[in-house]
Amino acid sequence: MLISYNWLKEYVNVEISPSELADKITKSGIEVEMVESLNKGISGVVVGYVQECIQHPNADKLRVCKVDIGQGEVSQIVCGAPNVAEGQKVAVAVPGAVLPGNFKIKKAKLRGEESLGMICSLQELGVDTKLVPKEYSSGIFVMPSDAEPGSDALEYLNLNDHVLELGLTPNRADCLNVLGVAYEVAAILEQDVKLPDTTIATSEEKAEDFISVSIESLEDNPYYGAMIIRDVKIGPSPLWMQNRLMASGIRPINNIVDITNYVLLEYGQPLHAFDYNRLGSKEIVVRRAAEGEKIQTLDDQDRSLKDTHLVITNGKEPIAVAGVMGGATSEVQNDTTNVLLEAAYFASSRVRAASKDLGLRSEASSRYEKGIDRNRVYAAAKRAAGLMAELAGGKVAEGIVEAGKREVNTYSVKMDVSRMNNLLGTTISSEQTSAILDRLGFSYKELDGIFDVVVPTRRPDITIEADLIEEVGRIYGYDRIPTTYLLSEARPGGLTVSQAKRREIRKYLEGAGLYQAVTYALTTPEKSTHFSYTEDAVYPISVAHPMSEERSTLRMSLLPQLLEVLQYNQNRSMEDLAVYEMGSVFINRQEVLNDLPEEYVFVSGAVTGVFNEHLWQGERKAVDFYVLKGILEGLMSELNLSERITYESGEIENMHPGRTAVVKLDGIPVGLVGQLHPALQKELDLKDTYVFELNATSLIDAETEQMVYQTLPRYPSITRDIALVVDQDLPAGDLFTVIQAAGGELLKEVNLFDLYQGEKMEEGKKSLAFSLKYFDPERTLTDEEVVTAHNRVLKSLEEHFGAQLRK
C-alpha cells in the first residue's frame, strides 16, 4: 500500500518528517518498506505561461515559444512536444535547473534558435509513464490555468511529497486506505483523526424514482446501495486529485472514475460508477452467474462466468462482475451525463472466486477479498457523490436505494490487565491501558482491571483477548518489555539416539573424504524411480501444480540428484569428486495417495575420478568398487553392525551388472554399492562413477547391543597362513564364511592378504591367501589345539569348494 505523506496529513496532525514517521509506524507494527521521495532530484522548475508559440523556421517538429516565467521575465524556449500551445500553463526547467538523473539544463541553441530552458513532460519530472494521464503521455503536461507563473512547479504537481510503502500483513486490511492509516498514525502520535466532510446537498429528485435494487442472496451480498448523480460533465479531475492518485500508483482517467478511485483509496471502499443511461433497465439485480454466462468487461475482453461468481445485472444480463470489474456496455464514457454509483459489500469468497478464475486482480477485488469495513460503505458513497457534485457539476438525487443491511452491530472483547502483564512480562497499569485504548480510538468500560472493549468495525482482526493485548502492547512499545529468562525447571536437552547416529554417520563420511551436498527433493517423474532396489510396487508422488517438469515428483532415491551434482561440477572442469547426501526419500505403496507416504532417511554417496593422490610419490589412484566398499565397512563398524551386514552381487537397474552389490542387514536389503551402468555413465557424460545408497533409517533403527569391554589378551596368539587354489568365480566372501564357521571359537581373526589370478595359475582358477589368528583369552593355546582347529578349516574348505592348498 502506497500512502502519500501529504494526503495523510489532511486527516491527522503530523509534525515529524516522513522518515521519522516511517520509523515510528514500523516500530508499532506495520512495516514501512520504503519511503520514496517523489522529487527525484529536481530543482529550478517553475510554472511558465506560454504567451506565443510559433513554428521553428528550420525544424518541422519544433516550436519556438515565448514563455512568461514570472516577475515579468519572458524566455524563448524551443519545444518539441506536439501538444504545446499558446495560453498553456506549463512546467519550465530554467537554465541551471536539474532534472532526475542529474540532468542539468543549460542555455542552448536548437537549429539556430536560442532556447532558455525546457518545457517538461511529467516523465521528464520523474513520473512513471504508466501513471501519466493518457492525454499527456506523449507530450508536455498542461497545468491548471490558475497556476502562478514563476512559482515552484513542484508544489503544483505535489512532487515535494513523500510516499510511504507499507508492507501489510493479512490482519491489517484496515490500513489499505488513507483513513485507516490515519487512525494508526493518530494512535502512535497521540493525535485525533479528522474525518472528511460527507454532507451533501441533494436535488429535488429521488433516487428511488430512477432505480430499484434487489439481491438474490444476502450471504453473497449482504448490502448493496445505489445513488444517482445527474447531469455530470465528464472531464479531467482537478490536479490535486490527480496528484494523489498518481502518488498512490493509480493513473487518472476522468473525473467520475477518478472520484471512485480516490474514495477507494481514502475509505477503502470499492465503488463503481455505471452510466445510468446505458444500464438497459431501471433495476439492479445481484445474483450468481449462470454457468457459462458471458460478459464483456471494461477491458473489452469477453469473459465466460461460472456459477460461483456473483454478477450485477440489469434484471436481464450481467453489467458487472461483482467487486471485480464493470461491464463494457455500461461504462462511463465522455458523453455520460447520469451516473449510478454502486457502494456495496460483497462476500470475500465470491470476489475471490471470480477474481481468481478470471485472472483479474484489482485494487477493488483485493480489498473485498481481505475484508472491508461494513459500516463505512454508506459514508464512502456519500463522500463520492459529494465529490461528483463538487468536481463534475452533478446533481445528487435524494437518498440511497438499498438492499440488505447497511450497518452491522459492534461487539466487545474482554481483557484482563493482570493476564496481559502475565503474557507480556510487563507491569502496565489500568491507567496506562486506558490511555492506550483512548489513543487507539477504542471505547471501553473498565472494572477492577477488567476492560470490556468495543471493537471498531474497521478492526475485524480483533476477536480475542490476545488481540487486544497485542494492541496495547505494541502501542506501549515492545522495546519497553523487559528481558527475562524462562522460569521452568532446568531439564537437560540432548539428541535422541537416532539424531546422534545421523550426526555420527555424517561426521564419518566427511572424515572419509566426502563432501556433503544438499539437493532438491523434487525431480522428474522419470528420475524419481531410478535405482529402486525394493521389489514392491511403488507409485511416484507428483505435486498437483509443479513449477516445472524438472521439479514435479518426489524422489525415491538420492542418487539421481547426486549424479546431477557430479555433472554440474564436471561441466566446470572439476573431475575428481566425492560427495554424499543425507536426506528423506518418499515411498508410496498406495495406488491413490490417501495416507501419508513412508519417509526414510537415506544416505548416499557418489565418487568419480582420482580418489587417492600423492603426486610426487607417484600415487594417483582412481576410485574403484573397493574404495566405496571400504567406506561402507568402516561405517558399519562405526554403527556396530559389521557382523550383520553382507554384500551380495546383484542386478539393479542403472548399475553395472558385474560390479554391484546389494547391501543386506540380517539378510534384508538396505542399500547398494557399485559402479554406475556404463550406458548411464555415457548418457550422463560421466567418467567411471561409483555410488552407494543406504537406508539410514533401517541402519539406525537396528537394535545393537550395548558395547561390552573385552579383557585384553594376556596370552599369546598363534597365526597360521594358508594359500588356497579355488575356482575363479567363487566369491571370496563364501571362503570367509566357511573359514569362520570351521575355525570355531578359537579362530579370532581372518584376513585376506593376497589374491592372485593370472598366467601362473591353471585356467579358471585363482589363488587366495588368508592369515588366520587363533587365541584363547583365558590361557595359552597348545599346538595340538591349533592344529586340530586349522585342519578342520582346511577340510571344510576342501569339502565345500574343492579348495586345494597352493604349493
Add this chain to the structure above:
Amino acid sequence: MKDRLEALKVEAIEKINQSHDLKDLQAVKVAYLGKKGPITEVLKGMGKLSAEERPVIGAYANEVRDSIQLELDKKQTELENAAITEKLAKETIDVSLPGRPVKQGNAHPLTAVVTEIEDLFLSMGFTIAEGPEVETDYYNFEALNLPKGHPARDMQDSFFITEDILLRTQTSPVQARTMEKHEGQGPVKIISPGKVYRRDNDDATHSHQFMQIEGLVVDQNVRLSDLKGVLETFAKKMFGEDRKIRLRPSFFPFTEPSVEMDISCFKCSGKGCSICKQTGWIEILGAGMVHPNVLDMAGFDSKKYTGFAFGMGPERIAMLKYGIDDIRHFYANDIRFLKQFKNA
C-alpha cells in the same frame, strides 16, 4: 712392578684415544684387558712378591684395570654417538616437501549453521523434534489456526499432492504434532529444524525448497519477556556478544501477539550500510506468543498454559553470516563452494 702397571695404563689410554672406530677400540680392549694381556701377565708375576706387597700391587692393578675400562667405556660412547650422528646425517629428508594428503570432506554450510543452532538450543535445555516433510493439510494449516479459505494461506503458496496432502510449507506442523503428543501436559521445549517447500520461482532470494528452524516452549507462565531472553541469547551467540535485539509487532496466524526480531547490524554496528539497507537493523526471525486457538486445538488449556514460538531461515542466517549473495548456491553444490566451509 707398580711402575710397569703405571706405564701400561698410560700406554693403554693413549691407544684408546687414538682409536677411530669401535673395531680399533675392541682391539685395544683385547690387547690390554684380555686374558693374555699385559696386565694379566703382570698379575701372574705377583707370586714373587712379599706378603705385604701383594695386596698393595693387587689393588693397584685393579685400579689400573678399572681406569682403562672407564676410558674404554667413555671412548665407546663417544664413538657410538659419532656413528649415530653420521648415520642420521645420511637419513636426512627434505621436510619442506608436501605431506601425504588425508582425504577429508566437510559438512554443507546449511548443515553447519543448523548444527550450530541446534547445539545452542540443546545447551538451553531444548530437544529436537522432527516430523514428515509430506504433511496433511490439518497439521500444516488447520491445527495452526489457518482453516481452509483463510486469507493468510496465500502467504504460503503450497505444493499440494492431493486435496489433503501437501509438501509442508513450514516446520510448524512438527509443533502441532509434538503438542498433541504431550496430551495437554507441559512443559514442551523443542526446536524443529527441517526442509520446507513453497511454490516459488527459484532466483537469487527465493528457493522452492529451503530450511527452517522453529522453536516452541509451552508451560505455565511463559511470557513474551522470556521469548526476548531466549532470542537475545541466540542473537549474541550467533552474531556476536555486542548484538542488540529489537522486537517489532507483526502478524502470524499461529501466534498472538506476533513479533519480528531484528538484530543490530553486525557489519556497521547500527550506522547504516548495504547489508542492513541503511537502517542499522537486520531482520532475523519471526516469533510470538502461541495463539490460544493453537493451544486449545492441541489439547492444552489456554487458560492455564501459555507459550512462545519462533521460526527462522538457516539460508538467510548463513547468507548473512558468510556474505553469500545467492540462495541458489546452497543447492547447486559446486564443490568449490562446499570446500570453503571446512571450518564453518
